[in-house]
Amino acid sequence: MFEFFNQPExxxxxxxxxxxxxxxxxxFGLLTRKHIIKIFISIAIMETSIFLLFIGLTFxxxxxxxxxxxxxxxxxTMNDPIPHAMIxxxxxxxxxxxxxxxxxxxxxxxxxxxxxxxxxxxxRH
Amino acid sequence: xxxxxISLKRELPTTTLSGFAxxxxxxxxILNILLQNMPSKIQTAGDALLKLNATEGVANAVTTVVVFxxxxxxxxxxxxxxxxxxxxxxxxxxxxxxxxxxxxxFMLQTASKLLFPIILLFGTYVMIYGHLSPGGGFQxxxxxxxxxxxxxxxxxxxxxxxxxxxxxxxxxxxxxVLIGLIGLLVLDVFLGNFLPHDISQMGLLxxxxxxxxxxxxxxxxxxxxxxxxxxxxxxxxxxV
Numbered sequence: 273m274f275e276f277f278n279q280p281e282x283x284x285x286x287x288x289x290x291x292x293x294x295x296x297x298x299x300f301g302l303l304t305r306k307h308i309i310k311i312f313i314s315i316a317i318m319e320t321s322i323f324l325l326f327i328g329l330t331f332x333x334x335x336x337x338x339x340x341x342x343x344x345x346x347x348x349t350m351n352d353p354i355p356h357a358m359i360x361x362x363x364x365x366x367x368x369x370x371x372x373x374x375x376x377x378x379x380x381x382x383x384x385x386x387x388x389x390x391x392x393x394x395x396r397h
Numbered sequence: 398x399x400x401x402x403i404s405l406k407r408e409l410p411t412t413t414l415s416g417f418a419x420x421x422x423x424x425x426x427i428l429n430i431l432l433q434n435m436p437s438k439i440q441t442a443g444d445a446l447l448k449l450n451a452t453e454g455v456a457n458a459v460t461t462v463v464v465f466x467x468x469x470x471x472x473x474x475x476x477x478x479x480x481x482x483x484x485x486x487x488x489x490x491x492x493x494x495x496x497x498x499x500x501x502x503f504m505l506q507t508a509s510k511l512l513f514p515i516i517l518l519f520g521t522y523v524m525i526y527g528h529l530s531p532g533g534g535f536q537x538x539x540x541x542x543x544x545x546x547x548x549x550x551x552x553x554x555x556x557x558x559x560x561x562x563x564x565x566x567x568x569x570x571x572x573x574v575l576i577g578l579i580g581l582l583v584l585d586v587f588l589g590n591f592l593p594h595d596i597s598q599m600g601l602l603x604x605x606x607x608x609x610x611x612x613x614x615x616x617x618x619x620x621x622x623x624x625x626x627x628x629x630x631x632x633x634x635x636x637v
Contacts, residue, residue, distance in 0.1 A: 288427070292427075299420055337531070338443075338458035339456050339529075339530070339531070340447075340456050340457075340458065340599060341456065341599075341600065342599065342600065347448055350458070351443075352442075352444075353446060353450075353459045354443050357462040357463045357467060360533075361463075361471075361474055363535075364478060364535055364619075371626050372484050372485055375484070375489050375629070375630065376488060
């Protein structure tokens with residue numbers, strides 16, 4: 273029953289459409305919400321969709337994890353290690369940027385008591 | 398005659414529509430790229446790296462890519478994390494020692510005392526075995542920081558000692574650069590693998606030369622920085 277899902281084309285389609293759906297959820301939140309912390313969370317959701325796309329597209333069935341062994345020295349049946357390393361970097365940087373943005377929002381709220389982005393007009397005049 | 402101001406935005410959400418149009422274009426572009434075949438050079442890049450990976454004697458290929466082939470980038474990534482931690486500390490640091498954390502209940506207090514050593518042990522295990530199994534410095538550091546977060550939300554008076562964090566961060570940052578400079582002196586390559594790394598040792602704990610060493614250093618730095626970020630975010634002033 274599940275062999276249909278093991279075809280590479282089906283996996284690629286599901287991963288692409290699913291991660292793009294998640295991207296749209298994040299984009300919708302980014303454009304329609306007014307609370308600043310909700311906007312940061314929407315950006316985090318969009319980042320997550322990109323991570324899923326990157327990892328899912330290089331996933332191949334029947335391939336093993338890229339961990340070498342004295343038995344498994346045949347590298348032709350191993351998954352590609354490059355996307356994992358790239359996404360590891362991206363997750364850490366995304367976390368750092370999110371934490372810094374939230375701390376800015378907290379400090380702004382302490383100073384002015386506002387969280388709505390439409391009311392943030394201190395720099396406008 | 399007064400011109401009646403018509404709010405265009407109310408009738409037509411232009412920002413939303415243009416955003417959706419742009420992202421639709423992005424989706425179509427990505428689908429177009431994906432439906433074609435990938436170039437053969439991109440497909441074989443991972444295989445070439447995997448073949449190179451065997452010469453370093455490290456079992457986990459992702460670790461080799463992160464710490465050895467992209468070691469300089471990882472140093473920059475650590476620097477970005479440090480700058481973010483510094484910015485959060487500057488933003489949220491307050492001299493008033495008053496924090497208004499609520500008193501947690503008895504079960505959380507008891508369970509956190511029981512769980513914290515186990516979380517610390519598991520984080521250290523993930524950190525030290527990063528070159529043999531899935532895991533590594535970033536993951537282990539974050540696990541240790543989650544243990545610190547558990548202590549912070551369960552104990553009202555608990556505070557991460559600032560001097561210990563400063564000492565750990567300084568030690569980790571200096572030793573990362575020092576290992577890289579020793580590699581530059583010995584092998585003319587920054588972060589060159591100057592310790593013995595033989596393929597016959599692959600799979601043992603002491604294998605891979607400097608790679609497990611660098612990942613443990615990364616774990617110490619990530620753990621201390623994440624603990625500091627968590628503590629800064631959880632503390633609040635009393636006038637809010």
